[in-house]
Amino acid sequence: MIEIESYDFADDVDYAASQQQGSQSIMRSNSGKMKDPEGGEVVYVKDNVSIHPTQYMSERISGRLKLVKQDDSLFMMWIPYKGQNTNTRLSERDRNLYTIRPLPITDVRSIRRHTPPLGWQYLIVVLSSGLAFPPLYFYNGGVKEFLATIKQHVLLVRSADDANVFIVNDFQDPLQKTLSSLELLGVVPVVAPSSAAIAVSPTSESQEKMAECACDTNCGSEFIERPKYKVNDPARDFSIQLLEKFSLVTKFARETTSQLFRENSGENLFLSDGRKPNHIPALPAAPPKLPPNDVQKVSDEVHVPEDPLEFYKLALIWGNPRQPPLSQEEWGDFLDSEGRVVDSEALKKRVFYGGIAHELRKEVWPFLLGHYDFNSTYAEREYLRSARKEDYEIIKLQWQSISPQQAKRFTKFRERKGLIDKDVVRTDRSFSYYNGDDNPNINLLYDILLTYSFYNFDLGYCQGMNDYLSPLLFVMEDESEAFWCFAALMERVGPNFNRDQSGMQAQLFALSKYCLVHWQLVELSDSPLHDYFKQNDCLNYFFCFRWILMQFKRQCADIYFSSFAHHRELRYEETLLLWEVLWTHHLTEHLHLYVCVAILKKYRNKIMGDRMDFDTLLKFINELTGHIDIEPTLRDAEALCLCLGETGAACIPPGTPPSLPLKNALVSSQLEDEILGYTILRKVIADQIASAKEDDLVAFELVFRWEW
Amino acid sequence: MSTRRRTLLKVIVLGDSGVGKTSLMNQYVHKKFSQQYKATIGADFVTKELQIDDKLVTLQIWDTAGQERFQSLGVAFYRGADCCVLVYDVNVMKSFDSLDNWHDEFLKQANPPDPKAFPFILLGNKIDIDGGNSRVVSEKKARDWCASRGNIPYFETSAKENIRVDDAFLCIAKAALANEREQDM
Ligand SMILES: Nc1nc2c(ncn2[C@@H]2O[C@H](COP(=O)(O)OP(=O)(O)OP(=O)(O)O)[C@@H](O)[C@H]2O)c(=O)[nH]1
Ligand SMILES: [Mg+2]
Numbered sequence: 001m002i003e004i005e006s007y008d009f010a011d012d013v014d015y016a017a018s019q020q021q022g023s024q025s026i027m028r029s030n031s032g033k034m035k036d037p038e039g040g041e042v043v044y045v046k047d048n049v050s051i052h053p054t055q056y057m058s059e060r061i062s063g064r065l066k067l068v069k070q071d072d073s074l075f076m077m078w079i080p081y082k083g084q085n086t087n088t089r090l091s092e093r094d095r096n097l098y099t100i101r102p103l104p105i106t107d108v109r110s111i112r113r114h115t116p117p118l119g120w121q122y123l124i125v126v127l128s129s130g131l132a133f134p135p136l137y138f139y140n141g142g143v144k145e146f147l148a149t150i151k152q153h154v155l156l157v158r159s160a161d162d163a164n165v166f167i168v169n170d171f172q173d174p175l176q177k178t179l180s181s182l183e184l185l186g187v188v189p190v191v192a193p194s195s196a197a198i199a200v201s202p203t204s205e206s207q208e209k210m211a212e213c214a215c216d217t218n219c220g221s222e223f224i225e226r227p228k229y230k231v232n233d234p235a236r237d238f239s240i241q242l243l244e245k246f247s248l249v250t251k252f253a254r255e256t257t258s259q260l261f262r263e264n265s266g267e268n269l270f271l272s273d274g275r276k277p278n279h280i281p282a283l284p285a286a287p288p289k290l291p292p293n294d295v296q297k298v299s300d301e302v303h304v305p306e307d308p309l310e311f312y313k314l315a316l317i318w319g320n321p322r323q324p325p326l327s328q329e330e331w332g333d334f335l336d337s338e339g340r341v342v343d344s345e346a347l348k349k350r351v352f353y354g355g356i357a358h359e360l361r362k363e364v365w366p367f368l369l370g371h372y373d374f375n376s377t378y379a380e381r382e383y384l385r386s387a388r389k390e391d392y393e394i395i396k397l398q399w400q401s402i403s404p405q406q407a408k409r410f411t412k413f414r415e416r417k418g419l420i421d422k423d424v425v426r427t428d429r430s431f432s433y434y435n436g437d438d439n440p441n442i443n444l445l446y447d448i449l450l451t452y453s454f455y456n457f458d459l460g461y462c463q464g465m466n467d468y469l470s471p472l473l474f475v476m477e478d479e480s481e482a483f484w485c486f487a488a489l490m491e492r493v494g495p496n497f498n499r500d501q502s503g504m505q506a507q508l509f510a511l512s513k514y515c516l517v518h519w520q521l522v523e524l525s526d527s528p529l530h531d532y533f534k535q536n537d538c539l540n541y542f543f544c545f546r547w548i549l550m551q552f553k554r555q556c557a558d559i560y561f562s563s564f565a566h567h568r569e570l571r572y573e574e575t576l577l578l579w580e581v582l583w584t585h586h587l588t589e590h591l592h593l594y595v596c597v598a599i600l601k602k603y604r605n606k607i608m609g610d611r612m613d614f615d616t617l618l619k620f621i622n623e624l625t626g627h628i629d630i631e632p633t634l635r636d637a638e639a640l641c642l643c644l645g646e647t648g649a650a651c652i653p654p655g656t657p658p659s660l661p662l663k664n665a666l667v668s669s670q671l672e673d674e675i676l677g678y679t680i681l682r683k684v685i686a687d688q689i690a691s692a693k694e695d696d697l698v699a700f701e702l703v704f705r706w707e708w
Numbered sequence: 709m710s711t712r713r714r715t716l717l718k719v720i721v722l723g724d725s726g727v728g729k730t731s732l733m734n735q736y737v738h739k740k741f742s743q744q745y746k747a748t749i750g751a752d753f754v755t756k757e758l759q760i761d762d763k764l765v766t767l768q769i770w771d772t773a774g775q776e777r778f779q780s781l782g783v784a785f786y787r788g789a790d791c792c793v794l795v796y797d798v799n800v801m802k803s804f805d806s807l808d809n810w811h812d813e814f815l816k817q818a819n820p821p822d823p824k825a826f827p828f829i830l831l832g833n834k835i836d837i838d839g840g841n842s843r844v845v846s847e848k849k850a851r852d853w854c855a856s857r858g859n860i861p862y863f864e865t866s867a868k869e870n871i872r873v874d875d876a877f878l879c880i881a882k883a884a885l886a887n888e889r890e891q892d893m
Binding site for chain 2: 415418419422423425426427429430462463464466467497499501540542545546549550554615618619622
């Protein structure tokens, strides 16, 4: 691997020139009128827009991207944050080097948008001179707003050949002139004017279809005339050619990107049309996009819209690498001399990325679950343990003291007992801790569950609670401690068992909402899975019911049919790992929903390719045994979570389990209204989006005007 | 309708939690009884191919959760059913008493074109327990109930000992097929 982190950018001619270009242009357009564009009206601002000066994703320079309007001109600027000390290798000088000083948008030639399937969208801004700034990664989303804002101020048109290239102020198409003056073969104009001479040659059918589809889906309405001919090379990626042949992008950006590309795609690198490239492109090509309706139209040969993920797995789209579990030694370091957890956020983060060594779980879980306070001392916890043990015994005595005569007149009690009786003997019996006849641990499950149903008489007992308790008892190895951990856990997931199923509805709702926004924003016009679900009545996401109800426990440790036992999805141990990661609430309280999306995305081609209807999909998901690999799934989920940032998080209404219930009853009735309103809106919007497909900016405006 | 085309018959199995719905289905499809089945959460189905007369049919047997709290989900799967199997535990009175409720709720939710003619079948399960000594619902009582509900076929089964499980499901398949044919006409 080439070490480029020590690369001296001052020597980079391209880069230096681009710097100069930036400052020159500002001087030019200033013309005395405006000294400081920052004094203008800020029309767009986005934090956490970052560049990656090296191939290591951990090394990034984050900053604030702004569009400032001064009189009638629009300026773009990007200022790195000061004093970020996370990346020690990056100097202050680097930071200055990369700063984009106020740059008139009219000096921008084009903006190329890249949308990795997982991970952050990024833009490459190419200047009129042909030089480019390093890719800007939008960690908090906002690409569409950025483009939309520019569009409000200058003419922004989309390239006919590449829907991801936006041309600024293109009246004369000077770039085309530039290109033709260089007499390049096989390069197509960025914008196809009606009279443009295009190299025409017979094309294969598939290419034709592809080009057509790309046009139908993506061409902006600005194009009055579309090219009537198929281009020799579909030139899906006009930019790649530009970047490669003319070094239009700074050398460092090219190297960075191709490094990422090479590192992660290994030998399996194919372009989206199946060709093996004879060179590593500087930037990944955009996959062909098919309008979702084609799934129906092409009836015989099932054409599944490509998931870009299949083609290149860039490092930037992955979550952070997983770590080994938290060890005894490390755990000691988290505690002060009296046993307080000094930095609970750091601890949670550590557990999030690596889980906990099994023998330590007993100690750490009560903190994660909220049974112990992070600030408590050894002595306080010792006291709490014994006090809680007494409490537990008292509650337990409540049902133990019910005589047979009293029970005869206590139907609710008998029913609960009966249910629990039947369920404890059906709880993880294949797992050694619970197997065999007369296993005492089964009796403990029984006692704890019945005691809980007295402790929380309103919620009572519901099937699935046994599944939550089983790992807790296994880990805590103590009846009372397991009970209190269980009670703490139920504070969060208890609503899953509400009689009216409102907790589950809220989560399924959040999931479908997130998915819609995700498919729309991250996959942009490419949201075939959503459309597929829509066509197949799957938008209620009922097939994820079991996953959500028990936070994947059943998928992990179930042996529903003993003949399938050999491909249980995740083993019992993996449930423990998954759960402790979920419980850290690091990044989000709803990681389990992102896990759902990660799995659905993983199997999207299979789901659509096999044309699963609702029944088949449900079955497929119920039997996703042996195919869920927990570590990569967690990484995908993390990436998903980061990828849409706040926009994604906003899809999950406050109070959605396992968030603690909202104190304010008003807010929760608001939530209900929202769910109701959303159901109606979703249909309206989905219809609108379907018809507005050809211009995803329109779709975007729609989505956001509704502000769910 | 072409006779070559395979017919898919959708069967819904209903009854209180723990009466043995999952065990019966697994005994029928996988020829196995296991203590290790779990309480059913959500819904699932198994399929079984079988030949009735000269016709090849695929039986799609839907297993739903018995606990009332999950009912709201179950109803989503009732649609398009060709036959409904009601199960109770002969040793538990409550599971027998619930039958009315299961029966009526199913008709309400599935809303078949001709509710009176819709095929139901009743299974009294777990007859093996205690050699029948702990049973609290007599065969007569069950048959009376069936008669009052338009002569519903009745079987006494044991998923554990594999007693009359195949017979019951063959009857179920036939009833479902008849119902399907009726609807085609
Ligand atoms: N002795 C005996 N036990 C049975 C029989 N059928 C089921 N059981 C047991 O009864 C319990 C419940 O069986 P399941 O098949 O899981 O019951 P279910 O109706 O599917 O219950 P839910 O999924 O909760 O609705 C299990 O412990 C089984 O082992 C039977 O015929 N005889
Ligand atoms: Mg069951």
